[in-house]
Amino acid sequence: MSALTALARLRAMREGVAQRITTVRHCHVSDRPMVFVPLKMAGEAAAPLGAMVGTDPDHPRLLVVPQPRNRNLRFAFTAELAEVLLPYVEGFQKRTETVERKGGEPYERCLEAPQVLVPNRPAAEFTGLLGRSTRFRRVDGPYPVHPSVPLLGRWLTYFADRSRQPGSSLLLAATEALGTHWATGQSALEDANLAALLGWIDPPAGTTGRRAAEEAEDPLLWPPAGPATDPGFDNEVLAPAVQAYEEAPTDRAVERVAEALRTQLEPTWRLMWRSVELLRALPEGSRVAGRWESDRGSFTRFVERIAEGGPPQARRDGAVSAAARLAGLERARASYDVQRAYDDPLVMAEYRLTGEAFAGVVTAVEPEHFEGEGRSRKLRPLVTVRTEDPVRLAPGAAVGSPERRGHGAEVVEVVAVSGAGGVPGGGTGGAGGGTVEIVLKVTKGMGRGKTPAPGAVPEPGERVCYTSLTDDFQTSAALPDPEETPWTHGGPPEEYVPGDDDAQEEWE
Amino acid sequence: MSEPLDALEQRIAELRAEVRRAVKARDTSLARLLRADLRRAERAWDEAVVTEEAGKPAEEAGPALRESGAALMPIREQVHQALLLLGVPTAAKLVVAVNEAFFAGGLRSPQLSSLRRDEERSFRSDPYARPYYLCAALTDRLSPARGLLADSTWPLEVRVVGPLSPRVDFLTTAVRIAEHLTRLAEPPPGAVRLLSRMAQNIPGAVEGGFGPADPATVVGAARAELEVHLPADTAQRAEVAARAGDQLTDVERLFGAAALSTLRGAC
Amino acid sequence: MSRLDDLRGPVPARAHDARAIAALAANPGCARRSLLDAAGVDKDAAARHVGFPAPFGQSQFAITRGNVFESLVKENGCAELLRLLRELMGLPIAQVGYQDVENVGAHLRASHTRALIDRAARESEDSAVFYDHPLLSLRIAGQTSYLEPDVVAFQLGGRFHVVEIKSFSVIDGQAEPEKVAAAARQAAVYVLALRALMEELGHDPERVSHDVVLVCPENFANRPVASLVDVRRQLAVLRRQLARMTRVDRLLEDLPEGLTFSLEPDADGVPTRSAGELAEALRRVPARYAPDCLAACDMCMFCRDEARGCGSTDLLGRQVRDQLGGVSGMDEALGLAEGTREPEEGQEEIARLLRLADRLRRECVA
Incomplete structure (x- = not known):
């Protein structure tokens, strides 16, 4: 709730x-x-x-x-x-x-x-x-x-x-x-x-x-x-x-x-x-x-x-299938929550409320910004977003955006502009009130060329939303095969064959 | 479905709702009136539906009657039949089960609830006029034991119960049922089920699973446990029986003494 | 205690059964409920009289099912139960004694139970294993309540166990957790009463085990299965709540003079006081309504209606209350959210959060 x-x-x-x-x-x-x-x-x-x-x-x-x-x-x-x-x-x-x-x-x-x-x-x-x-x-x-x-x-x-x-x-x-x-x-x-x-x-x-x-x-x-x-x-x-x-x-x-x-x-x-x-x-x-x-x-x-x-x-x-089932349910729950937020601004608003997401207007863009030298020189466009949301994202945090599939960025810095004032990484000292600017560098989804693919980087004046929630596939915890179930968990289960007792179980 | 039926159904539904509202409001007199209306409407529906179905072949109506002369035996004789087989004081529910398993069937527990009282009345008005009476088992306080039926011709030692007696009598019952089963050429499946159920609660009487119990195994297992309890139970019963013989009148000996008057001696 | 008698009026105090006693612990912060219970007021009748009957009812199918299962477990001198205890607790074969306390007639059951338990506690040697239909008593706020556990079992090692027979199923080792919890609360009341009896008789109350034997049907058949349920936590909660009930004095102090919830009936059995008067009296004692009350308290519909009348956020449940940081009125909370109301001291934080939530919501639902 x-x-x-x-x-x-x-x-x-x-x-x-x-x-x-x-x-x-x-x-x-x-x-x-x-x-x-x-x-x-x-x-x-x-x-x-x-x-x-x-x-x-x-x-x-x-x-x-x-x-x-x-x-x-x-x-x-x-x-x-x-x-x-x-x-x-x-x-x-x-x-x-x-x-x-x-x-x-x-x-x-x-x-x-x-x-x-x-x-x-x-x-x-x-x-x-x-x-x-x-x-x-x-x-x-x-x-x-x-x-x-x-x-x-x-x-x-x-x-x-x-x-x-x-x-x-x-x-x-x-x-x-x-x-x-x-x-x-x-x-x-x-x-x-x-x-x-x-x-x-x-x-x-x-x-x-x-x-x-x-x-x-x-x-x-x-x-x-x-x-x-x-x-x-x-x-x-x-x-x-x-x-x-x-x-x-x-x-x-x-x-x-x-x-x-x-x-x-x-x-x-x-x-x-x-x-x-x-x-x-x-x-x-x-x-x-x-x-x-x-x-x-x-x-x-x-x-x-x-x-x-x-x-x-x-x-x-x-034991093993129970653990696997539980892990599967947890994964499904996490993924479902994230997907709903990406699909629905009203659900995303819940994460904006807690500072895991923010929405605002792009104030500046530097589409042809590069990082590194020589062979490791990479295109990393910079985008500045102004928001009044209480951002609680630290520099380095990876973020995605519901507006662009496959798009990924990283928080570079959070600058207080007015009001309560944003403290990078420490939130904005309360729920709302202050305006901050967040500088992001785009890391994914702009193509392989020397310049970003058209539309891959937000334009100034555009309304955007970013969040640290991601629906990346989480590899499940390493569970042994059922045959390898440790003795602490009852050892390998017998293969399940429904018996007469199952079939003749009384039902009255 | 024809129109009058539809209308009646609607009326019935409305009346049901009204009845329940009245019941909820604790308006019992209104509820009664409404219930009467409801019954009339239901009867009218029954009639209407019969008229409508008149063209179709008649359904088999009424519960299937058991084809057994024995079912026509008076209830007390059917109960006696079961008691004779079991030979120990028995709860009404088990009497019904044994009757169902081996005999005519069709007894119901509620029919047995007033039996002891009727027998007592008969005995009081004309003592020993009948060859046997269905009477009570007596507790160690010499009061009637709740819910148990016994045969007046049994010796007192059998008709009194101590703390161990319920178990002893249960095991005895299992032995009697198992023995009776072995005497029958075609054991009735209901009786085998009854025994199998009882066997579940006797150590060593079933070889795992829910399959039908083997009568001989049950007898062996029940006797083995009986040996543990019998000496103590017999002694306790003899003591109570002796007291009952000394202290009780004839009618009390069969139907038990009122609880208040028997505080002496027990506990 | 005369003040409590005044509250109840000239009608007999309503005795609590185990379920009612267990329910006392459900909403301990509710003064209305505490007072009504302490005074032994018939809450069900009171709720009816003021026009808010509780929506509780029991299907005869459920009742029949419960009775059938209980008699199955107990038939033939508790033969089924004996098997279960042999399996569960290693009860020796020789221990099979059975005493039906009800054999003495209803009026003597309590004293007979007492005598039998005393004897079993003194000479554990050849005492019975099962005491069927025992009758225990418990003093609650000056009233004696009589309690009927299904069975009390006494076994080797000199310990008594309360046996609770319930007809909800255990399927593949799982039962509905709420039902198990309710059974545990109810059984804890019996444990408490039995311990009180032991103490009175001069025996060690700890000889009554905090592990109760819960007997339920297994899977879809009638075959019973038993498990031990530790009720220590329920006992602690219960003791605490009962102690509070004996300290209702503080609640009584704040009551207006002459206040009564009397349901004194006239010749036709109808309460002489008007519903309005009774409702007015009830409103003088504050309730603490929560949606959970709908499952537990006879007064629930009355209290819910009252909460609606004053736009209380209690109606929405504890989760919402928690989110609102204790702001208790709907108008107040919405006023803070929409900025039409200035936060009071200490409300600044929640006000900021609500205003932000309001802004985000408006932004998204244009």
Whole structure:
């Protein structure tokens, strides 16, 4: 939480409507996402109650478990879910592109990838649990399931895992996706309620966001977006319907449960598609496509893994893969943060606030400035930028600029011009107030000629932004191969082969 | 779906919301009225939907009845059947499980909750008129033990329980179930599952995993642990039984003494 | 304590259960809550009466599930629990004794628990391992609260362990951290009560272990799995908070004469005082609202509404409060940011930051 976001929240509180905290959209929104709104039975870890799922806002598929304590009915539910989700996922596997890479074999990558949208983080976690509870099941043996069930389990697990990766858009939680783009006048805790969050962002005509959010908190008006249901609904509507099914498992009894669940799911279904519209309406950030490309690559690799008959994801990571996964997540987080700042002046403003970036006007340029003698003589154009931002960059700091890809520079000196006064390397003695001039020398991205390539060096009068944030690829900490896991970390893990225990694990 | 059904559904949804609002506001009388309306609407919906479905082949209605003459036995006889098999004071839940596994099935725990009281009433009005009574197990304070059912024809030493008795009786039960299984040509799968579950909690009764337990192994393992507890348990039970024999009236001996009057002697 | 009785009015004090006692430590800085709790006021009823019922409810599915799991763990003389303790703590085969405290009837449970625990502590030789349905008591701010741990286990080495049975699942060795934390807080209350009992009986309170046995279903089945949870930290927090509660005198000193939160009912069971009067009385004692209250305190909706009414930045959560350097009003903070308000002494730094943030924001959202 930065002071900028805090300010946006204050303003939302005063204006009664959510405030944008980005100027562009930072997640990918597919042309044909699949919305998945699951409900689970209270008190159970992963007992599905029902779900609304589909790619057509006007034709959701309602899946129902008329007696959630019945294992067979639960597996019937997962088989039905597989009927919807697997063809959707498989639809993206056929069209691929060939990707060339430096020093490596070219490889195939799917042109498009699936995108699953769920209402909130608990729904994403529930998706993972549903995956965990189905991916080890077998089609033969004591508790046989339909062949699609274990496959569904692997996909659900994959989507849930991917959703923990910052910057990935394969599975998005609506509250999180909206929350990265808007600040409301309520707390983050209350933002977890999708209806309330949307109330702030998109209040119905004639009412304020705050009023809409208040209304959204009434479970009678706006059923919770799941996966947990409203206890009042459970006790007064669902329990009698399930009881009726228990006493007489007729079509009519199933229909009664289905109708009950429909009342709880439909409002959220509509909110989900409203969320899609709101997100789509934002202009897409320029680095979103690149991240989606990584998602497509990851998706393609998982498709291949399944095609090659690889085992389902292990219950737990070994020491080395756990460390690698953690390092990967940290890298993704850092890279995602930097990319967002480069794409979005409002995000960059957070770094300007802390002095890691500054924006200003170019006051002087010396394009044909050279450094060194003889063979090591290099073109190093000098650029002077005047800014009122509280710069905290020391001479020698390497900086990049969102306006020019591949452009790199180094801080030469920071000179106070007026006001509070800039102390090079020591900040400007507080937040704002003083004007400073920063002299930069351009080190990268001006071509190989004796003079800089046209446009490679900013012109006097131009507005520029520089930051010490870089998205350079950080090599991961050296981790041993899994076979070399030291004994302190449990030694080399046994190769993971799902056993009978996994497959026959009770699910009641 | 036809129009009247749509309208009814809307009405039902509205009524449900109103009921819940009334319940939330603790307006119970309004809630009752609304609930009644709701029930009427639901019934109307049921009727309408049946009319609409009339053209289609009839669905199998109602729960499938068990095809077993035994299910028609009175509850007390079904309970007795299970107790005879187990031979020790048993909780209602296990009686239900054994009934389900070996016999007719279809017993429910709530049906058993008033059983002891009914039996006591019958005994008081006409003592020893029946060949057996479903009675209580007695604690070391000679009060009825919560939730346990016993057979009045068992000796007192079996019907009283000390601190070790729950374990001893659990192990005995496992032995009895395992032995009964070996006598059957086709062991019912439900009974094998029941035994396997119990075996999980007896050291040495399962060779790892969740597979079906082997009755002989279970008997061996349970007997081995029983040997550890039996001497102490038998002594404790004999002591309590002797006290019960001395101090209690006939009806108390079967159904236990009220807690207050039995403070003497224990603890 | 008579001042507290006045606050509550002529209605019986509301007894705290373990969950409520554990929740006392949630927002210790809130004077309103401290007073209501110390006086034993029924917060739930008070919140309802003033028109702000708390949005708490429990699904019967969850309740049923909890009961079913607990009875499964305890059935057959705690056979499942016995296996778990044999595996977890190396309980010897010979130790299997089981005592159902509830056998004596509800009115004698507390004294029976006391007698059994005393006997077990004196002659650890052949005492039982499990005490089912024990009833403990704890004095809190002059009120006795009765507590019902799931099971108390006594094992070799002469130590008592509180056993807490919860129906949330442990999946591949992981449970939801908030649920484990809540269970630990609740179990700490039992440990505290049991230690108090030991002390009263003249035994070493440390014989009650700070490691409680948490029993949960494993993965997606009903099969229970046990783990030891160290509740020392929760105990420390709890002790501290309970000590504060006994020192409510200072809060009482500042109260206006005659202030009461009485919910005294009329013949129909409706509180005789108007909702307005009660709300007015409640407002006389300052609250410290935070969004976390929404998950813990019966008064949360009332306090949130109050915070909204005065445009408090508390509404936005602690993270925002931290960013605002303690500026507590929305108008004040926005005034500083937009330069329409002069910073007070000590606010210069935060004012500069807010003004800069405001300038940057305006620059970007043209």
